[in-house]
Amino acid sequence: MLGRKIARHTLTLLVTALLGGFLAATLVRLAPGFDSDEAQLDPHLNSESIQALRAERIEQHNIYRFYLHSLRRAAHGDLGTSISLRQPVSELLRQRIPLTVRLVAFGLLLSWAGVMGLALSAAWLRVFAYDTLATLITGLLLCIPAAVLALLSVLWSVPGALAIGLIIFPRDYRYARNLLAKAYGLPHIVAARAKGLSELRILFWHVVPVAGPQLLALAGVSVSLAVGAAIPVEALCGLAGVGQLAWQAALARDLPLLMNITVLVTLVTLLANSGADVIGYMWRDQRA
Amino acid sequence: MSFWRKLACAVLLLVLGISLAANWLAPAGYAKQYREAAGAPPSRQHWLGTDDIGRDRFARVLYGTRISLLLAPAAALLSTLLAAVIGGLAGYLGGVWARAAMALTDLFLSLPWLFLLITVRAMLPLNVSPVFSVLVTFFILGMLGWTSAARVLCSSAATLRDSDFVKQARASGIRGARLFCIHVLPNLKPVLYAQFWISIPAFILSEANLGILGLGVAEPLPSWGSLLKELEGLVSVGEEPWKFVPLALLVLVVTSFQLVLSKQDEVTA
Amino acid sequence: MSKNWKKAVAISALLVATLTGTALGQGELRFCLRSEPKTFDPLKVEDDASVAIRYLTGGVLVRMNRQTQALEPGLATSWKVSKDSRQISFKLRSGIAFSDGTPFSAEDVAYTVQQLMDPALHSATGDAFRSGPGKVETKIVSPTEISITFPAAVAGLDRQFDQVAIVSAHSPKKEMAVLGPFMVTDYKPGASVLLKRNPNYWKTDEQGRKLPYLDAIQLDIQPNRDVEMLRFKRNEIDLINALDGEYFDKLSSTAPNVVHDAGASLDSEQMWFSEVAKAPLPPYKKAWFRSANFRRAISEAINRDDMAKIVFRGHAQAAIGPVSPANKFWFNSKLKPEPYSPEAALGRLKSDGFTMQNGSLKDKDGNEVVFSIITNSGNKLRERMATMIQDDLQKIGVHVNVVTLDFPSLIERMTQTFDYEAILLGLTNVGLDPNDQMNVWLSSSDNHQFNPSEKTPETTWEAEIDKLMRAQASAADPKKRKQSFDRVQEIVVEQAPFIYLVNRNALSAVATNVQGASPVILVPQTYWNVERLSVKPNSTLNANRTDLK
Numbered sequence A: 001m002l003g004r005k006i007a008r009h010t011l012t013l014l015v016t017a018l019l020g021g022f023l024a025a026t027l028v029r030l031a032p033g034f035d036s037d038e039a040q041l042d043p044h045l046n047s048e049s050i051q052a053l054r055a056e057r058i059e060q061h062n063i064y065r066f067y068l069h070s071l072r073r074a075a076h077g078d079l080g081t082s083i084s085l086r087q088p089v090s091e092l093l094r095q096r097i098p099l100t101v102r103l104v105a106f107g108l109l110l111s112w113a114g115v116m117g118l119a120l121s122a123a124w125l126r127v128f129a130y131d132t133l134a135t136l137i138t139g140l141l142l143c144i145p146a147a148v149l150a151l152l153s154v155l156w157s158v159p160g161a162l163a164i165g166l167i168i169f170p171r172d173y174r175y176a177r178n179l180l181a182k183a184y185g186l187p188h189i190v191a192a193r194a195k196g197l198s199e200l201r202i203l204f205w206h207v208v209p210v211a212g213p214q215l216l217a218l219a220g221v222s223v224s225l226a227v228g229a230a231i232p233v234e235a236l237c238g239l240a241g242v243g244q245l246a247w248q249a250a251l252a253r254d255l256p257l258l259m260n261i262t263v264l265v266t267l268v269t270l271l272a273n274s275g276a277d278v279i280g281y282m283w284r285d286q287r288a
Numbered sequence B: 001m002s003f004w005r006k007l008a009c010a011v012l013l014l015v016l017g018i019s020l021a022a023n024w025l026a027p028a029g030y031a032k033q034y035r036e037a038a039g040a041p042p043s044r045q046h047w048l049g050t051d052d053i054g055r056d057r058f059a060r061v062l063y064g065t066r067i068s069l070l071l072a073p074a075a076a077l078l079s080t081l082l083a084a085v086i087g088g089l090a091g092y093l094g095g096v097w098a099r100a101a102m103a104l105t106d107l108f109l110s111l112p113w114l115f116l117l118i119t120v121r122a123m124l125p126l127n128v129s130p131v132f133s134v135l136v137t138f139f140i141l142g143m144l145g146w147t148s149a150a151r152v153l154c155s156s157a158a159t160l161r162d163s164d165f166v167k168q169a170r171a172s173g174i175r176g177a178r179l180f181c182i183h184v185l186p187n188l189k190p191v192l193y194a195q196f197w198i199s200i201p202a203f204i205l206s207e208a209n210l211g212i213l214g215l216g217v218a219e220p221l222p223s224w225g226s227l228l229k230e231l232e233g234l235v236s237v238g239e240e241p242w243k244f245v246p247l248a249l250l251v252l253v254v255t256s257f258q259l260v261l262s263k264q265d266e267v268t269a
Numbered sequence C: 001m002s003k004n005w006k007k008a009v010a011i012s013a014l015l016v017a018t019l020t021g022t023a024l025g026q027g028e029l030r031f032c033l034r035s036e037p038k039t040f041d042p043l044k045v046e047d048d049a050s051v052a053i054r055y056l057t058g059g060v061l062v063r064m065n066r067q068t069q070a071l072e073p074g075l076a077t078s079w080k081v082s083k084d085s086r087q088i089s090f091k092l093r094s095g096i097a098f099s100d101g102t103p104f105s106a107e108d109v110a111y112t113v114q115q116l117m118d119p120a121l122h123s124a125t126g127d128a129f130r131s132g133p134g135k136v137e138t139k140i141v142s143p144t145e146i147s148i149t150f151p152a153a154v155a156g157l158d159r160q161f162d163q164v165a166i167v168s169a170h171s172p173k174k175e176m177a178v179l180g181p182f183m184v185t186d187y188k189p190g191a192s193v194l195l196k197r198n199p200n201y202w203k204t205d206e207q208g209r210k211l212p213y214l215d216a217i218q219l220d221i222q223p224n225r226d227v228e229m230l231r232f233k234r235n236e237i238d239l240i241n242a243l244d245g246e247y248f249d250k251l252s253s254t255a256p257n258v259v260h261d262a263g264a265s266l267d268s269e270q271m272w273f274s275e276v277a278k279a280p281l282p283p284y285k286k287a288w289f290r291s292a293n294f295r296r297a298i299s300e301a302i303n304r305d306d307m308a309k310i311v312f313r314g315h316a317q318a319a320i321g322p323v324s325p326a327n328k329f330w331f332n333s334k335l336k337p338e339p340y341s342p343e344a345a346l347g348r349l350k351s352d353g354f355t356m357q358n359g360s361l362k363d364k365d366g367n368e369v370v371f372s373i374i375t376n377s378g379n380k381l382r383e384r385m386a387t388m389i390q391d392d393l394q395k396i397g398v399h400v401n402v403v404t405l406d407f408p409s410l411i412e413r414m415t416q417t418f419d420y421e422a423i424l425l426g427l428t429n430v431g432l433d434p435n436d437q438m439n440v441w442l443s444s445s446d447n448h449q450f451n452p453s454e455k456t457p458e459t460t461w462e463a464e465i466d467k468l469m470r471a472q473a474s475a476a477d478p479k480k481r482k483q484s485f486d487r488v489q490e491i492v493v494e495q496a497p498f499i500y501l502v503n504r505n506a507l508s509a510v511a512t513n514v515q516g517a518s519p520v521i522l523v524p525q526t527y528w529n530v531e532r533l534s535v536k537p538n539s540t541l542n543a544n545r546t547d548l549k
Helices: A002-030 A047-055 A063-074 A089-125 A128-143 A146-155 A160-184 A187-194 A199-237 A242-252 A255-287 B003-020 B057-093 B095-110 B114-123 B130-144 B147-161 B164-171 B176-213 B224-232 B241-261 C003-020 C048-057 C106-116 C157-163 C225-233 C245-254 C283-289 C292-300 C304-310 C342-351 C380-394 C407-417 C434-441 C460-474 C478-495
Strands: C028-033 C062-064 C071-073 C076-081 C087-092 C137-142 C145-149 C182-188 C192-197 C216-221 C259-264 C268-273 C316-318 C355-357 C360-362 C370-376 C399-405 C422-427 C498-510
Touching: A002 A063, A002 A255, A002 B095, A002 B114, A063 A255, A089 A128, A089 A160, A089 A199, A089 A242, A089 A255, A128 A160, A128 B176, A128 B241, A146 A160, A146 A199, A146 B224, A146 C225, A160 A199, A160 B147, A160 B176, A187 A199, A199 A242, A199 A255, A199 B095, A199 B147, A242 A255, A242 C407, A255 B095, A255 B147, B003 B057, B003 B241, B057 B095, B057 B130, B057 B147, B057 B176, B057 B224, B057 B241, B095 B147, B114 B130, B114 B176, B114 C407, B130 B176, B147 B176, B164 B176, B176 B224, B176 B241, B176 C399, B224 B241, C028 C048, C048 C182, C048 C192, C048 C216, C062 C157, C071 C076, C071 C157, C076 C157, C087 C106, C087 C157, C106 C137, C106 C145, C225 C245, C245 C259, C245 C498, C268 C380, C283 C292, C292 C342, C292 C478, C292 C498, C304 C316, C304 C380, C304 C498, C370 C380, C370 C407, C380 C399, C380 C422, C399 C407, C434 C460, C434 C478, C460 C478
Parallel strands: C028 C216, C370 C399, C370 C422
Antiparallel strands: C062 C071, C076 C087, C087 C145, C137 C145, C182 C192, C192 C216, C259 C498, C268 C422, C268 C498, C316 C498, C355 C360
């Protein structure tokens, strides 16, 4: 049963990732500015050079052919060449993935440490003042633009991972807090309390397990939120990761780079969410 | 209704009331440029100083509140409804529906929507009215902002589908839409409220960022998002604390929304 | 070690260095590039970051001194341009080697020129020499003498070689073997480029010491100006090459000795209307935009002084025409600034049949005058300028919609779909010679921005400009060239195809521990004399920057 679930998830993952790459390529291709290059505005360039610049992207005009060609090349390990940076895409990704992985991983760790600490304590204590203070703090963090948080991390010389953590933390906290509060309201908790179980035992044995699958789903979603948050953080903090690369590629309409980054992000998102789903199923099956 | 909830409602109504009365309360129009006093600190004439081209910041906060306070919650409601329908329904139906919906959601989460937004801008005429541009912006935000909550809702609905009270309801003959709307959906409220609450400031900030694509609130109309963008000038903002007033106002409104949405008995022992 | 011993060692080191002609290591210079360099091949350079690296690493035959604006010998000890500006002959230095030890000779110059003029290479550097069809001939007279003949006259032929970094014909390192003061030793994509002193650099100073003084240059890739400013304040970088007015004022209030205002630069900010016949605009709007009277009226209604004062914090001047007054030789000094006069603007519009009705301007057919100005997003200064223009034009009843777009979308509208009404952009890295603007003024050119690629000039004044630009390009006598180009400037001001707004000042910041800096208006403003810059160790000089908050 579990094996079948994993196989199904793997197939879904592959199909969705490939579809994601194609859709991303289509979006980029159809968006205005595709054939435009800032270099065209150089007054020193003559007409032939400007036409040559425009012609650089001719092979990408037919999106189906381009995508099939890219898939065939990718099967041999060639992910194409970045138009804006004039380097192999595989090389660019290889150089930048480790930094982004570290950034996102530490950011998630920090965020979830904060989320679980604050949400569990708020759920356990159930003191209005504490809850309102937590709401104020998370509300403040939600209202500060991600760019400002990134710039603050530069100003205070703190790691970019902290900025990512602070961007995701308020979102995850609110969901987690509400899920735990909802679980606290279930009838079996009243019964457990009536039987004299301690609040700590009730929290960890009867509340968290009930909210577990949803918290796992939330954890899966927060991975893609963290990857998204990496873009402004890396771009502003001058960190040479995939987020910064994605931003540069978007500004330059760099189709080979954007398509590959999207496939990568889709794979990461799907892996995280599928993993959360599978563990969630196991959790529910065990409790049933 | 608890005291805090009443207070939060009062705060929201007060802020909304003041913003709607901006025409009478604002010392100047939001677009008027006092060029001889550009970048001025607070004074009797300009309570929150002026911005970089001499516009009264207090007036811009008042008028900006109107736009953001009305449209961001509307967009948040739209995204919450979409999350409820897609995520909640998928989890309730289970099986292939849930798998397809969640694959679609994951795809949605991963795609570079920046290019769709650029295309939308290209399709709009350049001389579109600022009001129309704002409405389109918040509509798009609402249509794109449902994905995170949908995933969590799917998991919640799947858990509820297998819960005892739902099985009991099914056994007593309640099925389909009635079972979903009356027995499952209300129990998804924690996630729905969280989604709504998070979306309000997220959409306000996103609206300002969409300005780089030509969407969002066009000059000279102010919005909270555009006012908050002043905070990005970190080099100077530390010496100009009055620039934090829009942030303080937004935090006040967001906290008030949360107090209105939450029930005190959920949080007190 | 005691103090006296330290002094003795330092003096001895100096003596040894002087006697042996070796370089005296004097620190590492650090500053930021605002974008990723796209290439290290000097012949393919097109973006600002790559231009900066070419300047620091490339050896050129002649170098324009950015301070005096005079041409100085580089790898060539002397040169001669023929009367018809088609041929140039160089006498080269001998005994010079590339950074990897490969000897330099006339063969490398010939190879570079042939590569540059290859029709398959589409680069701004090469196109500057393509004055006409035909092959470029290179004749190696001796290992230290070469003459180059072009198929047609190239205006300012010798000056163009300031941009041509010589590449080796034989080195296995190809374009990475350089003749300039520094060489690229490390490149971390997205993060930094490290340049180290070229041990084979040919130049020495007046005392016979080898140049450059600096050991290395660290270039960090940092597009965000706020972060760049923060890093300068924290002593993490030593200079900011192009400073905004707001930051200039902030720094000068706490540390006036680090900021420099070199005066009006050659850069300009301007707006223009679409005059393209096939633009998807209503005919009545096309009629407005193609009317010189309308354009002049809009120009008169814009308060340039306020713009310079508020947007640029006083570090800019109202622009007069296509050439900045800072370009002393080529600027037409007879031209006067456009006075700010909404009344005069309304008068001009009335003569074209426009009328004011209930605070709105309407044309003779009753169409309300409403148009959009697009500009590139992310440029706060341009966004503010556009908002000020919107406010100024409101006073004469013209309603303007400001739309900021991402750059590729803007370029597409400007160059391909022509789906725009007015654009606000700027010209940067402008050269001194009017030939640099040839492709802006020729009506057939793709870069004739307000109406590109005309098959034949659509107006008599454009035909006249075409004739004058070609005349100045083929004339050898600078006075004759100036006469033609002065007339071009007069026509441009009369017809206002571009509404020139401001010329920004060249602002920069240089830390006090950087010795030898003397910022100028020409690019690169602060490190144009990089081989003579040195950096004193921070420990003795942090005191100078502790007052930077």
